[in-house]
Amino acid sequence: MIRRQQFARRVAGAALVGAAAFAVATPAACAPAKLPAHGVPGTKYERTFIAVKPDGVQRGLVGNIIARFEAKGYKLVALKMVWPTKEMASKHYADLSSKPFFNGLTDFFSSGPIVAMVWEGDNAILGGRKMLGTTNPRDSEPGSIRGDLCVITGRNIIHGSDGPDSAEHEINMWFKPSEVNDHALAEAAWVYED
CATH class of the missing domain: 3.30.70.141 (Nucleoside diphosphate kinase-like domain)
Structure with missing residues (x-):
């Protein structure tokens, strides 16, 4: 029973770390500022x-x-x-x-x-x-x-x-x-x- 509890804690800890990493690396976190629908001509956002x-x-x-x-x-x-x-x-x-x-x-x-x-x-x-x-x-x-x-x-x-x-x-x-x-x-x- 103790091993199961330890395993459950490790899984929960890993899930929290994974969730934090996901929150930091989501596309929304990396997206550029809102652009006009037609973009910015002459840039990589054209x-x-x-x-x-x-x-x-x-x-x-x-x-x-x-x-x-x-x-x-x-x-x-x-x-x-x-x-x-x-x-x-x-x-x-x-x-x-x-x-x-x-x-x-x-x-x-x-x-x-x-x-x-x-x-x-x-x-x-x-x-x-x-x-x-x-x-x-x-x-x-x-x-x-x-x-x-x-x-x-x-x-x-x-x-x-x-x-x-x-x-x-x-x-x-x-x-x-x-x-x-x-x-x-x-x-x-x-x-x-x-």
Whole structure:
């Protein structure tokens, strides 16, 4: 009986030490100060909006795309699946409203669910665009998402912000500030020097 009590005390003591260590090392304790939803352009807290379009969702490419961004070292800070209305698609692509392909683009973008994401990291906007490849997959380099996974422009599976202004607009359009998470990753020290 005495051995059981001693064992119970040791386990309880170890649990308290473990709980204290957990409390000190939780992601909340390591998280950066609250950032604006669109991040801080030009820093390792730069954020970009990436959307897997209906064709990418239907082809089951969401996991492949997420894996590529994670492997690059970018941090996922927001994610959701949503079926855009025609109005949402028109608002999203408002800068292209004078183009002859606008109606077809917004019809397609609202034809099924998309996976909307916010990624954070150094050079996330331009680096993310480079990962996507050119709008026309035929001109995209092998190794890029479109170069590897797409054939034609009308089914190029993914959208990415093209600058800080569009990133801010798109992130704020698709996500409430409470849906964008500030958190630290243990691997950040293996991605960044400081």
